[in-house]
Amino acid sequence: MSGPGPAAAIEEGRLPGRVWFYSTYACNLACTYCLTESAPGVPRRALDGATIVDLTRQAAALGFTDVGITGGEPFLNPDLPAVLAEVASVLPTVVLSNGTLFNDARLVALRPLAGLPIRIQISLDADEPEVNDAARGPDNFAKVVKAIPRLLDAGIGVRVATTIDGTPDPDAMARLCELHRSLGVADEDHVVRPVVRRGRARVRGEGIGVTPADLPAELTITADGAFWSPFGPTVTAGVLDTDLLVTRTTNPLRVPAEALLRLVEARPRGEDARTGIR
Amino acid sequence: MAPRITLVDADQAPLLVRHLFAGGDPGVIVGALATVPELAEVAVPFLGAALGPGSVEPQAKETVVLRTSVVLGCRYCVDARTVVALDLGLDARRVAALRETTPGERLEGVDDDTATLVAWTDAVALAKGPIADEVHVALARRYAEHQIVELLVTLGTTMLLNRLCTALSLPTSPETMARLAAEGFGP
Numbered sequence: 001m002s003g004p005g006p007a008a009a010i011e012e013g014r015l016p017g018r019v020w021f022y023s024t025y026a027c028n029l030a031c032t033y034c035l036t037e038s039a040p041g042v043p044r045r046a047l048d049g050a051t052i053v054d055l056t057r058q059a060a061a062l063g064f065t066d067v068g069i070t071g072g073e074p075f076l077n078p079d080l081p082a083v084l085a086e087v088a089s090v091l092p093t094v095v096l097s098n099g100t101l102f103n104d105a106r107l108v109a110l111r112p113l114a115g116l117p118i119r120i121q122i123s124l125d126a127d128e129p130e131v132n133d134a135a136r137g138p139d140n141f142a143k144v145v146k147a148i149p150r151l152l153d154a155g156i157g158v159r160v161a162t163t164i165d166g167t168p169d170p171d172a173m174a175r176l177c178e179l180h181r182s183l184g185v186a187d188e189d190h191v192v193r194p195v196v197r198r199g200r201a202r203v204r205g206e207g208i209g210v211t212p213a214d215l216p217a218e219l220t221i222t223a224d225g226a227f228w229s230p231f232g233p234t235v236t237a238g239v240l241d242t243d244l245l246v247t248r249t250t251n252p253l254r255v256p257a258e259a260l261l262r263l264v265e266a267r268p269r270g271e272d273a274r275t276g277i278r
Numbered sequence: 279m280a281p282r283i284t285l286v287d288a289d290q291a292p293l294l295v296r297h298l299f300a301g302g303d304p305g306v307i308v309g310a311l312a313t314v315p316e317l318a319e320v321a322v323p324f325l326g327a328a329l330g331p332g333s334v335e336p337q338a339k340e341t342v343v344l345r346t347s348v349v350l351g352c353r354y355c356v357d358a359r360t361v362v363a364l365d366l367g368l369d370a371r372r373v374a375a376l377r378e379t380t381p382g383e384r385l386e387g388v389d390d391d392t393a394t395l396v397a398w399t400d401a402v403a404l405a406k407g408p409i410a411d412e413v414h415v416a417l418a419r420r421y422a423e424h425q426i427v428e429l430l431v432t433l434g435t436t437m438l439l440n441r442l443c444t445a446l447s448l449p450t451s452p453e454t455m456a457r458l459a460a461e462g463f464g465p
Contacts, residue, residue, distance in 0.1 A: 239284070241290060242286060243291065245293065248315070
């Protein structure tokens with residue numbers, strides 16, 4: 001039985017409940033497989049904090065159940081902790097981060113978030129520094145393994161995300177799992193996903209090609225418009241990809257939410273999230 | 279001439295309008311509109327309805343489209359709609375008169391009905407306020423009220439496209455250029 005709007009569709013499992021915000025495309029790293037070609041000095045394409053908070057309130061009213069904030073590196077914005085406090089007071093929130101910016105000052109700024117429904121998802125691709133850092137940059141491994149326990153000690157939930165090009169090596173994966181457990185992150189908070197052939201990975205000929213059928217239809221808001229999935233608003237050779245663009249209108253959120261729902265409902269039966277990449 | 283924006287192609291076609299690219303290149307107007315998919319999704323069918331078959335016979339409707347494009351100085355639309363007009367069977371001399379006669383000049387080689395339609399088109403396309411009663415009355419002797427409404431929607435839609443194509447410097451396709459040259463309408 002199909003209800004008319006996003007709320008009923010989310011309630012009935014026809015539309016994913018998470019809405020994503022690309023807070024910025026800028027990043028202090030330049031990972032080899034980055035979907036958005038993020039790096040220092042790239043166009044920021046930023047959503048300001050007030051917009052994210054406003055759209056989060058609209059998302060809750062439309063029936064969305066949780067929020068994801070990604071980038072770029074969201075924590076480049078010094079106001080992010082305050083924004084997160086407001087967002088998480090409305091909906092549970094996960095923030096994707098490269099985990100390299102959590103110095104003493106930032107940890108202090110994050111303290112008020114302890115106890116709120118916020119988790120920081122930090123990228124860690126290998127248990128060996130040289131393997132991890134080859135894709136993510138010098139000293140990345142050392143900064144991440146230092147940051148994770150400190151965040152947990154500060155009362156902030158942490159997830160670990162591992163991105164792999166090709167078939168995972170079971171032994172390497174076992175060692176990585178041992179490492180994240182030793183850092184205090186449980187198995188259920190470890191996600192493994194493939195490199196997706198978009199953005200910088202596409203230019204380098206890495207990763208797997210995806211279509212909307214491979215990606216859960218998680219409404220994703222950027223400064224450039226609303227997209228089918230957080231894997232949608234990619235940048236290739238400096239140009240924004242629009243093949244997974246839903247609408248340019250992002251406010252009111254009802255416009256892209258209803259357009260996304262129409263696209264989801266128009267899909268052939270069974271063509272939903274073949275790969276389910278998250 | 280290069281367009282002033284990056285036109286969407288089939289590889290980058292947004293989800294709401296991907297079907298418009300399924301049958302091959304839909305043209306530069308769709309390529310421009312597709313940058314705003316939620317707009318293109320409704321605009322493209324509307325353009326088809328406004329400019330396509332209706333209660334006014336196609337040659338008269340195309341006369342309005344071509345003449346409006348001439349009056350507003352849209353190079354892309356004049357090129358493209360000249361080919362459409364010829365395909366609809368408009369006489370080449372009538373097409374040439376529509377392209378080359380300035381508003382207020384007497385059109386050579388056209389019947390009174392066409393002259394009335396062109397005078398009305400010129401008046402509406404150039405008007406900064408209401409058009410003169412006698413121009414409307416002359417048209418109303420030949421067309422029913424609903425047909426006048428249809429002609430106005432056709433004309434207004436053409437003006438929208440004239441501005442869009444001109445402001446964005448949309449390029450005439452090589453196929454259209456070749457056809458115009460073959461028909462004696464080349465540069």
